[in-house]
Amino acid sequence: MGVRTLGAAVAVLLAAAVASQSLAAEDPGRLRRKALRYVEPLPAAMPGAESDTPARIELGRRLFHEPRLSINDTQSCSSCHRLDGAAGVDNLPTSPGARGEFGTRNTPTVLNAGWQIAQFWDGRAADLADQAGQPILNPVEMGMPGAAAVVAKLRTLEGYPEAFAAAFPGDPDPLSFANLGEAIAAFERTLVTRDRFDDFLAGDDRALGEPELRGLKLFMGLNCVSCHDGPLVGGGLFANLGQYAPYPNQEDTGRLAVTGKEEDRLAFKVAPLRNVALTGPYFHDGAVASLAGAVKMMARLQHNRELADAEAADIAAFLGSLSDKGRAGPP
Numbered sequence: 001m002g003v004r005t006l007g008a009a010v011a012v013l014l015a016a017a018v019a020s021q022s023l024a025a026e027d028p029g030r031l032r033r034k035a036l037r038y039v040e041p042l043p044a045a046m047p048g049a050e051s052d053t054p055a056r057i058e059l060g061r062r063l064f065h066e067p068r069l070s071i072n073d074t075q076s077c078s079s080c081h082r083l084d085g086a087a088g089v090d091n092l093p094t095s096p097g098a099r100g101e102f103g104t105r106n107t108p109t110v111l112n113a114g115w116q117i118a119q120f121w122d123g124r125a126a127d128l129a130d131q132a133g134q135p136i137l138n139p140v141e142m143g144m145p146g147a148a149a150v151v152a153k154l155r156t157l158e159g160y161p162e163a164f165a166a167a168f169p170g171d172p173d174p175l176s177f178a179n180l181g182e183a184i185a186a187f188e189r190t191l192v193t194r195d196r197f198d199d200f201l202a203g204d205d206r207a208l209g210e211p212e213l214r215g216l217k218l219f220m221g222l223n224c225v226s227c228h229d230g231p232l233v234g235g236g237l238f239a240n241l242g243q244y245a246p247y248p249n250q251e252d253t254g255r256l257a258v259t260g261k262e263e264d265r266l267a268f269k270v271a272p273l274r275n276v277a278l279t280g281p282y283f284h285d286g287a288v289a290s291l292a293g294a295v296k297m298m299a300r301l302q303h304n305r306e307l308a309d310a311e312a313a314d315i316a317a318f319l320g321s322l323s324d325k326g327r328a329g330p331p
Contacts, residue, residue, distance in 0.1 A: 026213055028205040035216060038225035039233050041198040042274070045189070046114030048128075052186040056167040060187030063180060068157060069136050069150065070098040071143035077135065077184065081110045087278035087327055088113075088191065093286030097141040104252060106286035109279050111191045111324065112272065116235035121268050121284045122255045123238060128185035133177060147177035154180070193275060193324035200321070208321055215318025218311055222303055227270045233322060235272030241283075242266055244304035249285050277320040278327060292316040 063069065067076040075098035081088050088109035095107045105121055113119065119131035135141040136150060144150050154160045154175060161175055167183055168174035199207035208216065219225065228234040238255055240263075241247045247266060255264035268284050281287070282294035292312040299305045299312075307315075 026217055028200070028208070028213060031213060031216055031220075032201060032203070034220060036201060038220070038229045039201070040231050041201045042112065042115070042192065042194070042231050044192075046112070046192065048114065048185070049189040052189055053167065055163070056183050056186040057190060058187075059163045059167040060183035060185065062163065063184050064187050068153065069142060069144065071145070072098050074098050075142045077110075077132070080107045080135075080141075083110075083191070085327070087111055087275045087324065089279045091280060093281050095141075097138070098143045099140075101140050103140050105284050106281065108271075109275055110188050111193050112232060112274050113191070114185070114189050115230075115232050116269070116272060117237060118269065122258045123269050124258045128188050129178075129181035132181040132184035132188070136180075150180065151175060151177055193326070195274065195322050195324055197318075197321045208318070211314050211317040212321050213318075215314035215316065218315050219318055222299060222305060224298075224303075224315075227302075228273055232272035232274050234270045237270055238264070238267045239270050239302075240265070240267045241301065243302050245301050247283075247301060249287060252285060254284070273319055274322050275324055275327070277316070277323050290316075291319060295319075 064077045064081075067073050067079070069076060078084075080090050080095040082090050088111040089107050093106060094102045094104060096102050108121065113131075114128050117123065119125035119128065120134075125131035125134060133147070136144050137146065144153075154164075164175040164179060164183075168179050171179065196207045219228075227237065227239050230236045241254070250266070253265050255267040256262065258264070271282075276282075277291055280291060280294075281289050282291065283297075288294045288297060292309070292315075295312045295315045296307050299307045
């Protein structure tokens, strides 16, 4: 064999080896094993669900959809956290309250919310029950003047005194503002979604297509999993936005307003990515319309990486596999 022939043969073998490694790197089984180091399927039920009763869940469902919990009987929890075919949001940058005034932050989804480290973008509510009462008393949102006014109003509404008594048996004062929050939390703990990514993690090699597999590989290769991990692929910690470049909106200081600590300036709860393809627009201020655009911005701000359009599209395709199988496609 001549030198040229030998060289050509070696080049072919090297090319075959590289191709083989590339295929192996995108093999579903290998990607699954790597992914399971960082993420996990959603458990069957949210923490606290073991104590929820049918009566408490039904009361919470009714309260969640009750517009009379607002100052002018026009606004309910479901006005912004829509469940009528939507993914627990209204798909607006920010949402209008009972009097038509818009808030300053994007409405997060209530789907799977009980697995998060805390509630609201700045984490000011410890759990679902704490979160449930705050919009009712917020002057921009539902506008009720105080907890006592909410309780007094509920006492006049047909069926509520009896429903609270059934939901909280043994409580000497079942119709209370605290129990309102507990009931809504019980209902929200039923809002668990199931998606194709869980199927993939459980061993279904055909659950994800080629663009989604490429996107998952990129997602892990960029180390997005350093923050977006756990069962929600996020929602488990707070992080400062703008590690390598400033976020355009510098007015909202994030968690700083809650803790008073300068190191929490522009710190927000890491967004959980379950159903993210259905919950745009994106970021705490709803400033980015497309999922691919949000992916490119995060790569630039947090990882100092400029993604090509094709790379962002593949990551967005992977994120689409986190959408609940019972809900429609992207808005």
